[in-house]
Amino acid sequence: MHIADPLYGEFQLDNVLVELIQSQPVQRLKKIHQGGASYLVNPDWEVTRYEHSVGVMLLIKKVGGSIAEQIVGLLHDISHTAFSHVIDFALDNQHEDYHEQIYQHVVLESEIPSILAKYAYDSDDILFNQKKWTLLEQSAPELCADRIDYTIRDMHRYGHISIKEVQTFLDHLIVVNGRLYLDQLDAATWFMETYHKEVIDFFLDPLNVYGYDRLARVLKIALTEKIIHFNDLLTDDNTVMTKLKDSQQPQIQSYLSQLHSDVIVQAGHQCDYDVYRKSKIRLVDPSIWDGYQLVSASQLSEHAKAVKETTYQKAQTGAYVKIFSVK
Numbered sequence: 001m002h003i004a005d006p007l008y009g010e011f012q013l014d015n016v017l018v019e020l021i022q023s024q025p026v027q028r029l030k031k032i033h034q035g036g037a038s039y040l041v042n043p044d045w046e047v048t049r050y051e052h053s054v055g056v057m058l059l060i061k062k063v064g065g066s067i068a069e070q071i072v073g074l075l076h077d078i079s080h081t082a083f084s085h086v087i088d089f090a091l092d093n094q095h096e097d098y099h100e101q102i103y104q105h106v107v108l109e110s111e112i113p114s115i116l117a118k119y120a121y122d123s124d125d126i127l128f129n130q131k132k133w134t135l136l137e138q139s140a141p142e143l144c145a146d147r148i149d150y151t152i153r154d155m156h157r158y159g160h161i162s163i164k165e166v167q168t169f170l171d172h173l174i175v176v177n178g179r180l181y182l183d184q185l186d187a188a189t190w191f192m193e194t195y196h197k198e199v200i201d202f203f204l205d206p207l208n209v210y211g212y213d214r215l216a217r218v219l220k221i222a223l224t225e226k227i228i229h230f231n232d233l234l235t236d237d238n239t240v241m242t243k244l245k246d247s248q249q250p251q252i253q254s255y256l257s258q259l260h261s262d263v264i265v266q267a268g269h270q271c272d273y274d275v276y277r278k279s280k281i282r283l284v285d286p287s288i289w290d291g292y293q294l295v296s297a298s299q300l301s302e303h304a305k306a307v308k309e310t311t312y313q314k315a316q317t318g319a320y321v322k323i324f325s326v327k
Contacts, residue, residue: 031236037211081233141285268322278318
């Protein structure tokens with residue numbers, strides 16, 4: 001199977017990856033929006049979990065990762081529910097990890113173990129110990145394929161960075177002892193600025209915060225009143241939305257009527273707001289390899305240190321949103 005990606009280029013895939021991509025659990029991700037409720041208030045915010053999952057797999061392949069790690073990269077998000085992280089806000093889950101809690105169950109209830117067995121891969125060995133896959137995941141503030149892909153994919157799609165900038169960054173991405181680092185300070189600073197655009201300017205955009213708030217309220221009511229069940233959330237965005245729209249619950253109908261692209265909201269402040277959101281703190285401070293040692297960008301650059309501190313302070317404060325019109 002030949003596959004092309006706007007960020008990473010063209011690749012020929014191994015058969016096991018082809019079969020996994022064609023499986024129902026991975027295909028389902030085409031109907032799960034990565035931004036949760038974002039697409040409901042801005043139709044341009046429409047990156048899917050499928051695009052991200054394939055992207056993570058290809059980035060791992062691009063930097064020389066094993067087929068096993070490519071598999072884990074492809075499958076790392078298959079347990080995301082409809083509307084992605086909105087469920088965490090509906091459940092008041094501050095760790096934003098509901099999809100991780102149900103990951104093993106989702107995998108074992110699918111055809112994935114049998115596909116892996118067909119190609120002599122043990123699902124228990126490769127899927128349920130993701131800490132060993134150091135290209136895929138690293139604790140913040142370091143880089144990893146997951147963190148890199150969702151950042152540059154969103155920011156490129158939404159017009160905040162150019163493909164030339166992406167390619168320049170990727171040219172400075174290196175692997176040292178099985179982990180992703182950079183070999184240039186400018187590339188590290190660029191990614192820190194881009195990550196700020198993602199986690200502050202996008203995640204905490206007032207319109208995005210508003211959309212999450214309204215949809216989280218809907219899901220909380222629907223689950224409490226058993227209009228939908230947790231198994232329904234393992235379908236897709238459209239299927240769950242249809243069930244919600246078909247319900248006669250007045251609060252649900254009211255909140256759904258307020259989810260559209262003509263909403264007018266602005267950043268508020270602590271003394272005057274209608275919606276408040278504080279997400280988990282997300283920071284990056286990539287280490288740079290000079291051929292002898294690893295040094296974090298913030299230790300080498302006052303600018304990088306300032307970007308890190310600004311991102312932290314804004315994430316710590318959260319977003320206050322004032323609603324002006326929902327029409």
